[in-house]
Amino acid sequence: MEPLKLIFLVTGAVTLLSALMVVTARKLVHAALWLVLTLAAVSVLFVLLNAPFLAIVQVVIYIGAIAILIIFAVMLTRRSMEDTGSQTSNRWWLAGLIAVALFAAILLLVVSHPAVSTGVSGAAPADSLRQLGLGLVSVNAYVLPFELASVLLLAALIGASFVARPPESAAEGGEE
Amino acid sequence: MIPLSWYLALAGALFCIGLYGVLARRNAVAILMGIELMLNAVNINLIAFWRYVTPAQISGQAFAIMVFAVAASEAAVGLALIISIYRRRMTVVAEEIDMLKW
Amino acid sequence: MIADPFAWVYAQLTALLLSLGMTAVWAQTTLRFLGAAVLATVLLVSTFFLIWGERKLLARFQDRLGPNRIGPWGVFQTVADFVKLIGKEIIVPTRADKAVYLLAPLLVVLSVVGIWAVVPLAPGVVGTDLEVGVLYIVAIGAVGTLGIMMAGWSSNNKYALIGAFRSVAQLVSYEVPMVLVLLVPVILASSMSLVGIVEAQAGMWFIVMAPVAALVYLVTSIAENGRAPFDLLEGESEIVAGFNIEYSALAFGMFFVAEFLHSFTIGAVVATLFLGGWRGPGAEAYPLLGFVYFLLKTLSIWFVIVWIRATLPRIRIDQMLGFSWKFLTPIALGILMLTALIDKLAAAAGWNRTLVLVLANVVAVVVILSFVQGYARLQRRRDQAPPVSVTATPVALH
8 A cells, every 4th residue: 555545545534524414414503614624625636636726726616715614604594594403405315316316427437438447547747837837828739718717707807896785775675 | 647537526516515505595695605616616627627638827816816806705695685685674585585676 | 875865765765664565556645645744743743842932032032041941942831731621621612513623723734734845855865856836735725725614614703703714714815815926936937846846046046036926925924824023814912812712722832833933934935936045156066955955945034924913013904904905916917927037038138047037026125105195195195184064064155
């Protein structure tokens, strides 16, 4: 057993267990914290896959921004649903069935495809960070999606701050 | 070495757990957390395929970066909407938000 | 061995582990974990002397003596404080979320100690040479923000929650100019790895080429740390210790340790990014000398931070947020664009890069100061404007 394999098994187990806790935790803030652990474990998986830039971006964006945003949203909407009562809808067993069926289908597909099920990785790519940087600004590569992504983020910023601003007293009641 | 199928199975499991979270939870913020799990599973898939099949090109990593951007903007707008809905209806239970205007 | 003690120790330990029957890969992994543990322990123990040093310095700034009873010059004062702190009881408030309450200080300490994993201490001695070291520093800082949020929420206390929200507002606001300004040494070195940045300072330290960026980074780091003048988050007279109001004994001790270690860490990062890290005469030949240079530079920046703490008063929350968003962020954006432009122009036209960048920074400082002067003039005019009285209006109308 090589150390990398052990680290992968431990990280994979942590990812799946904390994801299960996210979807079954009774208190919503606990679910948010389990989500943070899941995101951190996924970041470790990215490091194992020789993509350190994406691992750090995962921590900065998901844990540093989205997770804090989710925790804020949970705290700001606490009054309506205190952590008592049922947290799952009435047909949760159907949802579980669908999830298990989908996982079985994916697993079947993965193990039956010969190239995928026994694929081993080639040499780790050298200088992938520089290639990524060049690719994101090169006209022949991905500069257009890059620019569109920044426009999308700008639109999301403006939209979110507009939607979530406190209602003015005169415009209350169905104006927006 | 770790075979590719392990990574794909892990990503598939994470996706299905996220799917269960989206379909079974009542609180809108919890549904959003399930969506984030699904997006993470997609990212793991993309990076695993990049690493194992085409490590020389960067299209896998570029795609994953786009998924990051989309996930961030979707989380921001979604949470803003949830907070706005909470201000009006005083509830974030997804089953109770079922009429456009009352 | 004297020339390179770090490599000698590593070779000895590897030989020991191999003789015990481990494979080479496992020996390397075990030594890596051991190295991380040793680094973290040394840092946390050195906090004792950092706290003592800070108290002595603050005392001298305030014209008094400081701790001088326990040990020569009071060196073991912090040990005595720590023993007292351990002896107290960790009181978890009723209806507080116990697991989150006890986890939060660990996250804050982790976010500070984790930065040292990428800082090069001497030529060839670095925790890990991450390709994206600079971004890693930003990421680990974000984890600290999460820890403070958890601390405030789990205390089941209104003031703790308000303190935590304010902390997060301050930390997130100052993260923006900090990330922007961190890109300036990255542009100058063409590499995000801290080892690469130290390598690129072989000719001239970056503080000469980017003084505005260094100053902005220092200010934003002090704000991220939560020290004076940005210590509204835990001012006793303002919000009764903010997010750590319900913390006692060792849990509080961990927040305390994290804060004081953070200022030393800021010194280390500024020394690496702007002051050339371990560079100095003779450092390549004798790595131990490089380590000494690194320590001297870090301690001098740490001294400046303590000096600022002793001198400046606390600023209000609205002043602080306005300072970040309206002053530091435009400056950071401007200096980033200016440095990128001048760097490429100098490379294309073949000018001396250092000279041109120094000139550009001087121009930037002149522009900023003129803006500040105009703004101050506007404020003065607004303060001195005669008050408009109601009776004057009918006279002006006809």
